[in-house]
Amino acid sequence: QQQVKQSPQSLIVQKGGISIINCAYENTAFDYFPWYQQFPGKGPALLIAIRPDVSEKKEGRFTISFNKSAKQFSLHIMDSQPGDSATYFCAAATYNTDKLIFGTGTRLQVFP
Amino acid sequence: EADIYQTPRYLVIGTGKKITLECSQTMGHDKMYWYQQDPGMELHLIHYSYGVNSTEKGDLSSESTVSRIRTEHFPLTLESARPSHTSQYLCASASPGQGAKLFFGSGTQLSVL
Numbered sequence: 001q002q003q004v005k006q007s008p009q010s011l012i013v014q015k016g017g018i019s020i021i022n023c024a025y026e027n028t029a030f031d032y033f034p035w036y037q038q039f040p041g042k043g044p045a046l047l048i049a050i051r052p053d054v055s056e057k058k059e060g061r062f063t064i065s066f067n068k069s070a071k072q073f074s075l076h077i078m079d080s081q082p083g084d085s086a087t088y089f090c091a092a093a094t095y096n097t098d099k100l101i102f103g104t105g106t107r108l109q110v111f112p
Numbered sequence: 113e114a115d116i117y118q119t120p121r122y123l124v125i126g127t128g129k130k131i132t133l134e135c136s137q138t139m140g141h142d143k144m145y146w147y148q149q150d151p152g153m154e155l156h157l158i159h160y161s162y163g164v165n166s167t168e169k170g171d172l173s174s175e176s177t178v179s180r181i182r183t184e185h186f187p188l189t190l191e192s193a194r195p196s197h198t199s200q201y202l203c204a205s206a207s208p209g210q211g212a213k214l215f216f217g218s219g220t221q222l223s224v225l
Contacts, residue, residue: 036216041219045216098214102154
């Protein structure tokens with residue numbers, strides 16, 4: 001049972017382009033939606049997170065867009081760089097339980 | 113940067129051997145977790161602990177066991193390794209009040225022949 005669906009599985013973007021990764025969730029009790037970034041040989045690291053009281057959160061080149069009615073959220077990477085090449089995971093949780101449910105991951109490759 | 117360490121980084125072992133994967137954190141976090149990451153990248157929670165002498169099974173059934181005798185240490189043990197246990201094992205910790213902000217170690221890649 002996949003509670004958090006993530007797409008695409010892989011993404012190839014040219015340097016300077018916009019990378020977009022989408023996630024959808026089912027459980028309306030979720031109220032915390034983080035994105036994690038994982039480089040080869042490393043564990044995932046928290047990149048950016050959003051709570052459903054806002055529709056968008058921006059940190060540098062990374063933006064989360066959140067659509068509560070559609071139960072969807074997405075990560076936008078503006079001006080994508082080769083250093084952004086990594087696997088990205090969306091996740092969801094109820095804030096006070098901290099048990100994350102991860103999406104299936106998106107492998108992003110940014111070519112110069 | 114998070115101070116959470118996993119050893120060994122890589123382990124190749126034969127079927128039937130007992131193994132222990134080590135995880136230590138120096139941040140004083142009460143909450144610790146073990147995730148299994150399969151080749152398709154998906155992360156599954158297999159064990160978690162909210163403090164000393166507290167351990168719970170996660171969403172994915174696992175034949176491994178864990179212990180939490182000290183706050184900083186959360187080892188995972190497989191009594192008899194099998195090829196189906198081949199996977200990447202990731203340890204994580206979190207501080208109370210930070211919701212689901214997890215700090216991950218670099219993982220142990222286990223291969224059972």
